[in-house]
Amino acid sequence: MRVGVYPGTFDPVxxxxxxxxxxxxxxxxxxxxxxxxxxxxxxxxxxxQRVELLQKSIAGLNESFSWSVLSFSxxxxxxxxxxxxxxxxxxxxxxxxxxxxxxxxxxxxCLADDLETIFLMARDKYHFVxxxxxxxxxxxxxxxxxxxxxxxxxxxMKKFNI
Ligand code: ADP
Numbered sequence: 001m002r003v004g005v006y007p008g009t010f011d012p013v014x015x016x017x018x019x020x021x022x023x024x025x026x027x028x029x030x031x032x033x034x035x036x037x038x039x040x041x042x043x044x045x046x047x048x049q050r051v052e053l054l055q056k057s058i059a060g061l062n063e064s065f066s067w068s069v070l071s072f073s074x075x076x077x078x079x080x081x082x083x084x085x086x087x088x089x090x091x092x093x094x095x096x097x098x099x100x101x102x103x104x105x106x107x108x109x110c111l112a113d114d115l116e117t118i119f120l121m122a123r124d125k126y127h128f129v130x131x132x133x134x135x136x137x138x139x140x141x142x143x144x145x146x147x148x149x150x151x152x153x154x155x156x157m158k159k160f161n162i
Contacts, residue, residue: 001029001030002027002028002029002030002086002087003028003029003030003031003032003083003084003085003086003087004024004027004028004030004031004032004085004086004087004088004089004118005031005032005033005034005076005079005080005083005085005087005088005089006020006021006024006031006032006033006034006088006089006090007034007035007036007072007076007079007088007090008033008034008035008036009035009036009038009041009043009050009131010033010035010050010053010054010131011041011043011044011045011050011131011135012044012045012049012050012053012131012134012135012148012152012155012156013050013053013054013057013131013148013149013152014126014129014130014131014134014147014148014152015122015126015129015146015147015148015149016091016093016122016126016127016129016130016147017091018057018058018061018149019122019123019126020089020091020120020122021033021058021061021067022061022063022065023120023122024089024118024120025063025065025066025067026063026065027087027089027118028087028089029066030066030067030068031065031066031067031068031089032067032068032069032070032083032085033054033058033067033068033069033070034069034070034071034072034076034079034083035047035050035051035054035069035070035071035072036071036072036073036076037071037072037073038073044135044159045155045159047071049155050071051069051070051071053151053152053155054069055069056149056151057149057151057152060149060151070083075111076088076108077108077111077112077115080112080115081112081115085115086114086115086116087115087116087117087118088108088115088116088117088118089117089118089120090104090105090117090118090119090120091119091120091121091122092119092120092121093121093122093127093128093129093130094127094128101119105117126147129147133147134147134148134156135156138153138156138157138159138160138162139160141160141162144156
């Protein structure tokens with residue numbers, strides 16, 4: 001059985017993430033979306049809130065595939081081994097993502113040679129969408145409706161007292 005892990009901060013989940021999730025769901029038998037519990041990143045949403053937003057957003061997708069949402073702290077490769085994942089999914093946006101992903105992937109290959117990394121691209125209209133961009137727009141009371149599902153937009157509005 002091919003188990004995929006798609007790790008990230010998801011603070012909050014965007015349509016870019018969901019596009020990658022949907023594509024990954026077609027490639028593996030079971031997809032585990034794993035939220036990194038890393039307080040150093042100073043997230044806007046708690047892990048519990050991010051889990052809930054992801055679960056609701058994935059459940060709302062048109063396509064059905066086998067998935068679950070988890071959170072983890074510590075090394076990603078240890079988490080991947082614990083959940084018996086054999087494929088890691090990462091998303092690529094622009095060239096700017098490449099340096100970081102190149103570094104992380106090579107480090108992960110050194111730490112766990114049994115774990116393959118697959119890079120997927122979201123469709124073009126989501127190439128520039130990131131959680132930080134969405135938070136910035138929402139903080140200035142801008143409309144994030146095109147970048148995140150409705151439930152996420154509502155929670156963002158609450159966070160910024162809109
Ligand atoms: P991180 O903090 O590790 O960058 P994110 O939650 O921002 O975590 O992203 C998780 C993964 O999803 C990363 O591989 C990132 O490149 C990818 N990703 C995020 N947004 C998009 C997008 N719009 N299109 C494609 N991939 C994306």
